[in-house]
Amino acid sequence: MSEALFRNEPVPSTPYVADGVSISLAAPLKRYSLRARTAEALETVLNVKVPQKIGATEGGIACLGPDEWLLRTAAETAMPTGAGLPVAITDIGERSICLIVEGPRAAELLMTGCPLDLDNFAVGRATRTIYETVEIIIIREGEDRFHVEVWRSFAAWLWTAFTAAASH
Amino acid sequence: MSGFRLETGGRIDRSQPVTFSFDGKTYTGFAGDSLASALLANGVMLFGRSFKYHRPRGLVAAGSEEPNALISVNRGPGRFTPNLRATGVEIHDGLKAFSQNRWPSLAMDFGAINDRLGMFFPAGFYNKTFMWPRSFWDKVYEPAIRKMAGLGDAPTAEDPDVYASTYAHCDLLIIGAGPAGIDAALGAMDTNKRIVLMDEQDELGGGALADPALWPWLERSVKALTDAANVTILTRTTAFGYYHDNFIGAVQRLTDHRPENEDTPREKLWRIRAGEVVLAQGAIERPLVFDGNDTPGVMLSSAAKVYANRYGVAVGKTPALMASHDSGWHDVFALAKAGVGISAIIDVRESVDSALMLEAERLGIPVYLNHGVVGVNGRHNVSAVDICDYGNQRVHRVNTDALLMAGGWTPSVHLWSHSKGSLKWRDELGAYVPDLPNENVVCVGGCSGDWDFGTGAVIDMLPTPKDQSRIKAFVDFQNDVTAKDIKLAVREGFRSIEHIKRYTTNGMATDQGKTSNLNGLQIASSALDKPVPDIGLTSFRPPYTPQTFGALAGHAKGALFQPTRTTNIDSWAQAHGAVFELVAQWRRARYFPKAGENMHAAVNRECVAVRSSVGIFDASTLGKIEVVGPDAAEFLNRMYTNPWKALEPGRCRYGLLLKEDGFITDDGVSARLAPDRFHLTTTTGGAARVLNMMEDYLQTEWPDLDVWLTSTTEQYAVIALQGPNARKVLEPLVEGIDLSAEAFPHMAIREGTICGIETRLFRVSFTGELGFEINVPTAYGRAVWEQLMAQGAQYDITPYGTEAMHVLRAEKGFIIVGQDTDGTVTPFDAGLDWAVGKKKPDFVGKRSMARPDIVAPGRKQLIGLLTDDPNVVLEEGAQIVADPKQPIPMTMIGHVTSSYWSEALGRSIAMALVAGGHDMTGGTLHIPMPGKTHSAKVSGVVFYDPEGARLHV
Amino acid sequence: MILIHCPYCDEKRPEIEFANAGQAHIARPLDPSGQSDAEWEAYLFIRANPRGRHHERWRHIHGCGRFFNAVRDTVTDKFETTYKAGEPRR
Numbered sequence A: 001m002s003e004a005l006f007r008n009e010p011v012p013s014t015p016y017v018a019d020g021v022s023i024s025l026a027a028p029l030k031r032y033s034l035r036a037r038t039a040e041a042l043e044t045v046l047n048v049k050v051p052q053k054i055g056a057t058e059g060g061i062a063c064l065g066p067d068e069w070l071l072r073t074a075a076e077t078a079m080p081t082g083a084g085l086p087v088a089i090t091d092i093g094e095r096s097i098c099l100i101v102e103g104p105r106a107a108e109l110l111m112t113g114c115p116l117d118l119d120n121f122a123v124g125r126a127t128r129t130i131y132e133t134v135e136i137i138i139i140r141e142g143e144d145r146f147h148v149e150v151w152r153s154f155a156a157w158l159w160t161a162f163t164a165a166a167s168h
Numbered sequence B: 001m002s003g004f005r006l007e008t009g010g011r012i013d014r015s016q017p018v019t020f021s022f023d024g025k026t027y028t029g030f031a032g033d034s035l036a037s038a039l040l041a042n043g044v045m046l047f048g049r050s051f052k053y054h055r056p057r058g059l060v061a062a063g064s065e066e067p068n069a070l071i072s073v074n075r076g077p078g079r080f081t082p083n084l085r086a087t088g089v090e091i092h093d094g095l096k097a098f099s100q101n102r103w104p105s106l107a108m109d110f111g112a113i114n115d116r117l118g119m120f121f122p123a124g125f126y127n128k129t130f131m132w133p134r135s136f137w138d139k140v141y142e143p144a145i146r147k148m149a150g151l152g153d154a155p156t157a158e159d160p161d162v163y164a165s166t167y168a169h170c171d172l173l174i175i176g177a178g179p180a181g182i183d184a185a186l187g188a189m190d191t192n193k194r195i196v197l198m199d200e201q202d203e204l205g206g207g208a209l210a211d212p213a214l215w216p217w218l219e220r221s222v223k224a225l226t227d228a229a230n231v232t233i234l235t236r237t238t239a240f241g242y243y244h245d246n247f248i249g250a251v252q253r254l255t256d257h258r259p260e261n262e263d264t265p266r267e268k269l270w271r272i273r274a275g276e277v278v279l280a281q282g283a284i285e286r287p288l289v290f291d292g293n294d295t296p297g298v299m300l301s302s303a304a305k306v307y308a309n310r311y312g313v314a315v316g317k318t319p320a321l322m323a324s325h326d327s328g329w330h331d332v333f334a335l336a337k338a339g340v341g342i343s344a345i346i347d348v349r350e351s352v353d354s355a356l357m358l359e360a361e362r363l364g365i366p367v368y369l370n371h372g373v374v375g376v377n378g379r380h381n382v383s384a385v386d387i388c389d390y391g392n393q394r395v396h397r398v399n400t401d402a403l404l405m406a407g408g409w410t411p412s413v414h415l416w417s418h419s420k421g422s423l424k425w426r427d428e429l430g431a432y433v434p435d436l437p438n439e440n441v442v443c444v445g446g447c448s449g450d451w452d453f454g455t456g457a458v459i460d461m462l463p464t465p466k467d468q469s470r471i472k473a474f475v476d477f478q479n480d481v482t483a484k485d486i487k488l489a490v491r492e493g494f495r496s497i498e499h500i501k502r503y504t505t506n507g508m509a510t511d512q513g514k515t516s517n518l519n520g521l522q523i524a525s526s527a528l529d530k531p532v533p534d535i536g537l538t539s540f541r542p543p544y545t546p547q548t549f550g551a552l553a554g555h556a557k558g559a560l561f562q563p564t565r566t567t568n569i570d571s572w573a574q575a576h577g578a579v580f581e582l583v584a585q586w587r588r589a590r591y592f593p594k595a596g597e598n599m600h601a602a603v604n605r606e607c608v609a610v611r612s613s614v615g616i617f618d619a620s621t622l623g624k625i626e627v628v629g630p631d632a633a634e635f636l637n638r639m640y641t642n643p644w645k646a647l648e649p650g651r652c653r654y655g656l657l658l659k660e661d662g663f664i665t666d667d668g669v670s671a672r673l674a675p676d677r678f679h680l681t682t683t684t685g686g687a688a689r690v691l692n693m694m695e696d697y698l699q700t701e702w703p704d705l706d707v708w709l710t711s712t713t714e715q716y717a718v719i720a721l722q723g724p725n726a727r728k729v730l731e732p733l734v735e736g737i738d739l740s741a742e743a744f745p746h747m748a749i750r751e752g753t754i755c756g757i758e759t760r761l762f763r764v765s766f767t768g769e770l771g772f773e774i775n776v777p778t779a780y781g782r783a784v785w786e787q788l789m790a791q792g793a794q795y796d797i798t799p800y801g802t803e804a805m806h807v808l809r810a811e812k813g814f815i816i817v818g819q820d821t822d823g824t825v826t827p828f829d830a831g832l833d834w835a836v837g838k839k840k841p842d843f844v845g846k847r848s849m850a851r852p853d854i855v856a857p858g859r860k861q862l863i864g865l866l867t868d869d870p871n872v873v874l875e876e877g878a879q880i881v882a883d884p885k886q887p888i889p890m891t892m893i894g895h896v897t898s899s900y901w902s903e904a905l906g907r908s909i910a911m912a913l914v915a916g917g918h919d920m921t922g923g924t925l926h927i928p929m930p931g932k933t934h935s936a937k938v939s940g941v942v943f944y945d946p947e948g949a950r951l952h953v
Numbered sequence C: 001m002i003l004i005h006c007p008y009c010d011e012k013r014p015e016i017e018f019a020n021a022g023q024a025h026i027a028r029p030l031d032p033s034g035q036s037d038a039e040w041e042a043y044l045f046i047r048a049n050p051r052g053r054h055h056e057r058w059r060h061i062h063g064c065g066r067f068f069n070a071v072r073d074t075v076t077d078k079f080e081t082t083y084k085a086g087e088p089r090r
């Protein structure tokens, strides 16, 4: 029956293209919040490498804080629940959407409202931060390519803000 | 005509004439002209009327320090900008500029009567005069004063322009692109530093723009900097504020200098974080203080040089110089070279450098040393000046059509002061210069006191044999403050410059005293007979020059003013005619009116549908927190008032959350999904606050607990299905869950699928009816909602909004935290003591429940109210009294918190917080409202189905 | 807008990523029920308001999410130091 049900996304499915930068909605992803006191504790449960340093990403896992990681994957693999173990694995696959900001002006666009120095933000780095008043997670996927994770209810505002700034 | 365009010279483009208007009259200038230079070229000397005395005023300066020539520009509806300095407005075809603060016209201003009465307007005049009667202030004095004393009119129409905004980062930010700033940029250009060079003018060069000998150097330098990939050049950009950690605010003007209004942003706000800042803002020439120094045609000598050399305009045919500083001599020599005849050089000093004397002699300019101007003839323009020979006190007249003032220089330390850098006094300059930095910043060139303008005498005002009480020698042109005002302030006992400034308003106008502060200080210093450093220094504050609100707001207007959060189902509600309300930042459907229905009718219909068949409600905004880890139950047990450890997986519990002070801060129904996993819900407005509070306790009080919190508010769309037919609607769509009353009782949770989508299905009720709350992954919220609508059609399923939800919960006596509580309500006050675990040794807020004030009698307690007239719906917030016959002011013992019409009960119901209310059941209270005082019986808060029979079906 | 050094992220980040969380080093009593009214009042309500050096808590709420401690000068608004929660007072 699920084939019949449609996904309702908060932003247009058509990319917004401006001079030097485009903004588009990423395909649906699975997302999990991974919590533990150490990366090793998660590695034991997940059987994959988990980055140690805040801001580092590895195999789709971004370290956001000393005890917090974000796993994003397109794969249809089943996640362990971590039941009974000193870890917390929580499904947040639909909490946010991902906007792909791409092009030579991508960093410039994000800096219209994000106070971080993205000229000095290495490819592969991820962080939670803020765009004006809206919390986002920025992941630099390439020199000219960023993923911006934003909670769904703020996505329409962020899309409007991004497209307005891109048009300037 | 006194001003005129020189035959040659200047940086204007004489091949490009530009037509513009001032006060409705059309003029022609050239591309590259400022409004000031173009009007001067046309012989216009009168630019405005002064703030208090409505005295005719002309240009004093050529740059952003201009105190007098404030004008308005009208670019069409909503695009009216008052209080611009004519010196900073670039002309373009079609520019419409207007003078200000005059009626009926600039040349014939009725308000100038103030000037004749000027003896009545000394410092503190308003404070002293308009004191009595008090009632006259609002109705008579203030409107009249506001009409007469003022600047430009504030626009009233909405601003249609677009404004851009950005953060930026650089290693080196250079503010000011005169020779010193350009040298700093050239010096750093070949490093790998990211450099930003900004200047408020339309082209780089600063003072060099008025020095043709430097133009070849300037051209080479600008080209080198433009070609350098690591240098960003921002012209027409004013650094208006210098904040902590080298954070600089700047506004770039993008389109005002062009003829057409465009869709592109008008201005751009730059929020720049710089590794190092170089301030190269230069210095501002100081006027001299003497009788009549505000007459149009009296201006700074450096400005005359700018008008001649940069714009090709003479400020007069025969200007004279009044100097206390060498720099004025150099300026008039430059004017003479540009073809302007100089009528006289007057210098207050007894002797000057012999080279200056020789050059004046060579140019044939008469020189008067040890002389000073003591009077200016002409009202709308200078016609002659009276000068006094200080040797013999004789006064004689010099005919001239302009008088140039050279009173020395004041370093522009504004941004340095914003950054909290310290200043030191330098006697020989008669000025404060930068001393110790508070940030990673250096000052170079004129703003550091480093200049090659020669030397000068530091004086407070020009000596005069005239009666001091009969002269008007202005210090602050924009606020109309005279030397006499400052002396009066000192006589009346003011000693600190901070007080003198506020009493006289010296330096408090929109120019923040760029040309007046130092003269004011010198005059106060003489009057007090104390050195300047002993009487202090006033602070400069952002903005350096006035900026538009539009630029500061940036994107934050219209749809981008602030985020409006919407649920996945919001688009369905919009399409089905919902009326919305904002709850926190969320947009929620308030009710769904059918054609012809008002709110009352719609809400009644929605309530009846829930009680009689089935209603459907978007509860997605409820806060959700997933609490996971071996210590999850222990953590919740410490946070909430009630016990959580024994709750079985698959069951739900109402949780009441207090702050440590014992007062209710949030509530919600939460479910145990597994021994180490809970699904918490919070109020819509409390979601972020509750998560922060829980993180606080977890991270800082109980870091030993193995439990983690994740916000899942937006992971799930939540659909409340409520009413006796709710199960029937749900059954065909759900798989993997036995929905029978036995298998799935009230306050339980099950996981399965609905329409093939995984769901966390709660059996809970905020209405008192059989109810379910369906949690599905957010993207599918609207799709599942539409399936339920289709399935429920046979039961006439009815979407309901927050208003019906409020009525339904009030009928059941369920509180809304923040409406029926206000941050001073305990569980006992709210009648929720059943939700407090009496045997628990501790939880957040428990100790406070034994505080003396909380156990004292007479606390406000939540009660029900049934009005004697069942048709009266009390106003929420209405005050409550025990005895309506008591004298006014009555003793108010409480207030109505919730009040509705209940269609199910056929009468009104209300809840109220009343002192000692729990002991009043059955008694009568009185509620004064507009028109009538209503009486009501005190009841319990559960008005409908008190046994709860309807829940357990 | 100041820059604040987050001791967990170990870098300076812009102020708007942070939230102030009041005075630092006020531990919740281990046995609240054993507190006298005066002791409990002091814990709940009585806070320092120094001119100058002030110990306070901040949270890198739009970053790594951690609460930490800081010494800030209330006159200059300059941060003297920041350190992790649980570390001794500086």
Ligand SMILES: [Zn+2]
Residues within 6 Å of the ligand: C006, C007, C008, C009, C010, C060, C063, C064, C065, C066
């Ligand atoms: Zn951090």
